[in-house]
Amino acid sequence: MTERFGHFIDGTWRDPAGGAYFASTNPATLETLYEAARGDGADVEVAVASAARAFDAPTWRGLTATQRGRLLRRLGDLVGEHAEELATLESLDNGKLLREMRGQLASLPEYLYYYGGLADKIQGSQIPTNDLRILNYTQHEPLGVVAAITPWNSPLTLTTSKIAPALAAGNTVVIKPSEYTSRTVLRFAELAAQAGFPDGVVNVVTGLGNEAGAALVEHPGIAKISFTGSTRTGSAIASSAAARFIGCTLELGGKSPNIVFGDADVGNAAMGVIAGIFAAAGQTCIAGSRVFAHRSVYDELLERVSARAKSIVIGDPMDAATELGPLAFEAQLEKVRSYVGIGVDEGARVHSGGGSPDVALPGYFFEPTVLTDVTNQMRVVREEIFGPVAAIMPFDDEDEVVRLANDTEFGLAAGVWTQNLARAHRMSRRLDAGTIWINTYRAMSPMSPRQGFKNSGVGIEHGIESMHEYSRLKSVWVNTNEEPVGDPFVMRG
Template sequence: MTERYGHFIDGGWRDPANGEYFTSTNPATLEDLYQAARGDSADVDAAVTAAQRAFEAPSWRGLTATKRGKLLHRLGDLIAENAEELARFESLDNGKLLREMRGQLLTLPDYLYYYGGLADKVQGSQIPTNNLAVLNYTQREPLGVVGAITPWNSPLTLTASKLAPALAAGNTVVIKPSEYTSRTILRFAELASEAGFPDGVVNVVTGLGAEAGAALVDHPRIAKISFTGSTATGAAIAARTASRFIGSTLELGGKSPNIVFEDANVENAAMGVIAGIYAAAGQTCIAGSRVFAQRAVYEELLERVAERANSIKIGDPLAAETELGPLAFQDQLEKVNYYVDLGVDEGATLFAGGKRPEVELPGYFYSPTVLTDVNNDMRVVREEIFGPVAAIMPFDTEEEVLQLANDTDYGLAAGVWTKSLARAHRMASSLDAGTVWINMYRAMSPMSPRQGFKNSGVGIEHGFESMHEYTRLKSVWINTDESPLGDPFVMRG
């Protein structure tokens, strides 16, 4: 019988209020994996109520920041101890390579350790005033209950990047994971309880975005929403949270340029292009899907990328030799198919891939694809595909490629390949992207802040700056002069 999971609310398992469940499917084999509770507004209300109660309780509110940090360290230890189980769950859920998930799980505890260390480093400051008898200082306080809505492509890492700073700052959290990847987040919450977080501090309501996700965004006791996903959904969340005057951190889509200059190490650049668009089957917001190669090295880069794309080993993501697994679900496969066909209709040449590969498994597999004869006006170049599809274009000058790279609605990431230190700095300063990699691609750290420009998002994740996303600033004024007050109709300062 298929395993069944309820919600994780107030430190324990809870059946859905409506009694309904949905089924998660292995995208490689199309076999049913488990059932998860199909949450609705009643479940969300129960979770938010538990989180609010926990936020106000002495067992959490009364903890020092240092003790909160120790709990995060303990959670990091438990993730390390259960890394193989979590990596396997995630690979089965979304089709990402088991070896990649093992790599992510090796670094995931660092997110908890880093923010655990920051928990008691968030400080206010003393403000100078024009009256020596008046003391003015600031302090940062937790917001309350944070709603975290997380995606299916890297559920554990992207959940930790929200959960860790939120908890370090003293908030409580209700997580709504993607319906395609519920199990690892439920296990994550269970480990948080095992680590010693008080009941209600970490809660998970599973379900569909239009049901459980919408209810979480609209709940009156939610103090902030942190969301990772599509730009369209992010825009809707921004409008709904703004109408209630609460904040939102939104990590959204991308159409990132990966730029190769003629003085670059072309072999390394080709590997960077491969990593940027074919790792995780292109299902990443930072995918380097627009590749620009200076004309002198265009043919060489194109041949190297296409040759490697055609030799990528596609198959079971649990197998050690596999380099590319399936797309995460049927709709995503249909979307990739649609865009490749659209690109050809627009005039692009299918240089590699563009079809279902020969794989024994029946899942949602798609070949690594290269499109040429494309330009920046084509929809296939302008719109996010979220699949293993690279559009490769030549350019002549630095000024030209800078204009092309910035001619996009997105601004999440960019890559530059050059041996010129001066050019590297010029490009890093001029590219309209929140993250710029030079002679590398697809690197991240909990210590390094990430911010999307333009339609790629609002707010900061990772780094010390993200702690401010989960706190509010209070200014405190204290009059130390006990003599009688003067004119009541004059502003003090």
């Protein structure tokens, strides 16, 4: 019998109000993994009410920042203790390599330790005034109930990057995970309860985006929305938040350039290009999907990348020998396949890949694909594909590649490969993206802030700066003068 999960609300499991469930499928084998509650507005109402009560309750509001930090560190310990279980669940759910998920889960406790340590380090300031009898200081306060809407490509990592600073700042949360990857987020909520977080501080409502997700975004009890996903959905969320004058943090789409100059170590650059677009089957918002190679190294880079793409082992993500797993669900596979066809219709050439591999599993597999004869105006170069498809283009000089790289609606990340130190720093200034990698790609840390430019998002995730995304600043003025206050309408000399 298929295992079935309800919502996790107020520290316990709760059946969906409407009685409906949906199935989650293993994208490699197409087997049903489990069923999760199909939430709606009624379930969201219960979850937000639970989070609101917990926010005001002395069991949470009465904790010191240091005590909140201890809870986060305890949760980090539990995530570490259950890393193998969580990695396995996530790999089964979204098709990422088990060995990759083991690496992610091994580092995930660091996020919780980091924000646990930050909880009591966010301080106000004393502000100088023109009257020595007036004391003015600032203090940071939590916002209230935070809605975290998270995607399917890295469920636990992206959920943790939202709720860890939110909880450290003293908020409570309601999480709506992707309907494709609910299981590990539900397990995470169980671990939070085990770590000692009071009931109602961490809640999870599962369901579809246009049902549970929309109800959560529109709920008047939400003080802040944090979302990772498509630019289109992010725009709708931003409009809803603006209409209610609440904040939102949005990490959205990307079409990141990966630039290889003529003086680069081409072998290293090729590995960086491969990691940037084929890791996680290209299903990352920071994927380096637009590759610009200086004409002097274009042929060599193309050959190296294509040769490695052809040799990538595609198969069961649970197998240690596998290097590329399936796409997460059928619609994503069809989207990637469609975009390759669009590219060919536009005049692009499939240099390698471009179709379904010969795999002894029925899942949503697609070959690592390299497109050439592309221009920066083609849809396959301008629109986010979110799959293992690289478009490789030559360029002649720095000014040209800066113009091409910045000619996009997105601004999430960029890579630069060069041995010229001056050029590296120059490019970091000239490229219009929130994260710039020099002679590496996909490096990240909870300590380093991330921000998307242009249509890639609003707000900051990671780093000390993200704590301010989940708090409000209050200015306090205190009159220390004990003399009687004079009549304000009587002129004094």
